[in-house]
Amino acid sequence: MAFTISADEIKKTLPGYDPERSETFHRESARLADKQFEQALKARAEKTVVLMAGGTASGKSEYVSVYLQPRKVIILDGTLPSSEGAHIKIRKAQKAGKQVEVHLVIPVSLLVAFIAFLNRDRKFSLSHFYRTHSSSRKTVLEVAKAHTDIPIKIYISDVDFIGTDSTMSFQELHFSNRDELVEFLGQNQYTEEAIIKEVFNT
Numbered sequence: 001m002a003f004t005i006s007a008d009e010i011k012k013t014l015p016g017y018d019p020e021r022s023e024t025f026h027r028e029s030a031r032l033a034d035k036q037f038e039q040a041l042k043a044r045a046e047k048t049v050v051l052m053a054g055g056t057a058s059g060k061s062e063y064v065s066v067y068l069q070p071r072k073v074i075i076l077d078g079t080l081p082s083s084e085g086a087h088i089k090i091r092k093a094q095k096a097g098k099q100v101e102v103h104l105v106i107p108v109s110l111l112v113a114f115i116a117f118l119n120r121d122r123k124f125s126l127s128h129f130y131r132t133h134s135s136s137r138k139t140v141l142e143v144a145k146a147h148t149d150i151p152i153k154i155y156i157s158d159v160d161f162i163g164t165d166s167t168m169s170f171q172e173l174h175f176s177n178r179d180e181l182v183e184f185l186g187q188n189q190y191t192e193e194a195i196i197k198e199v200f201n202t
Contacts, residue, residue: 002069003044006061006077007033008122022122033078037089040074041096048073049093053080053140054105055133056124057117059157062168063105074098079132083142090147101151104140105170106188108158114199116159130192141185148178154185 011017011029041049050073054060064077080086080102093100107113110133117129144152155170175181190198 002050002064002071002073002075003040003046004064004069004075004077005033005036005040008061008077010036011122019121020123023124023128026124030078033076034089037074037076038092041093041098044074046072046074047097047099048101049089049098050075050101050103051080051086051089052077052103052105053136055079055107055113055136056129057113057120058105058107058133059113059168059170060105063103063155063157063170066168067170068103073101079136080104080139081132081135083139083146086139086143087146090143090150100147101153102140102143103153103155104136105155105157106137108156110190110195110198112159127192130195133195134190134192137185137189141182141189144178144182144185152181154181 007026007029010032011022011025014025014028017025048071050068052060052064052075056079060077060079064075068075076089086102090100113133114129117124140152140154143150154173156173158169158171160167160169173184175184
């Protein structure tokens with residue numbers, strides 16, 4: 001079974017936590033998640049580290065539970081918001097003798113992801129949605145260029161509706177070489193302004 005580190009789960013343990021004010025607890029929970037990650041690198045026997053990436057409400061946690069939970073890996077379930085932070089985590093994991101993988105989840109529809117974001121119990125400002133969906137793609141592109149030895153897996157998430165119920169599905173994208181993967185990432189970058197235009201169809 002995987003060992004998963006999630007800032008969102010850590011947040012629930014913080015004194016006074018209120019999902020309606022989730023954003024105010026985010027900095028502290030992210031700090032604690034990073035600390036837990038460093039401790040896991042030293043203490044855990046798993047040989048592989050998976051860094052999750054993708055904007056909020058893209059389906060990362062669902063992907064983790066379906067695809068990664070059975071694996072013996074350490075998972076850092078987050079958005080991977082900055083290349084600097086990603087490089088630091090990669091270096092620390094490699095120094096600890098771990099293999100690193102990056103898994104990026106991209107929603108097939110930003111609008112559907114945005115609606116899911118609005119209906120979550122955990123409340124964040126709208127800018128958090130735009131920022132994470134833009135920055136995570138940028139970070140993975142930079143990691144793909146700078147760390148050619150690190151496997152990067154990209155999954156497209158979609159929501160399947162059956163009556164009043166819905167389930168998430170994931171399709172892995174396959175590339176014949178690294179250049180093709182980098183090209184795909186480069187062509188699928190979004191600025192925050194572009195995300196706003198797509199979500200609101202302006």
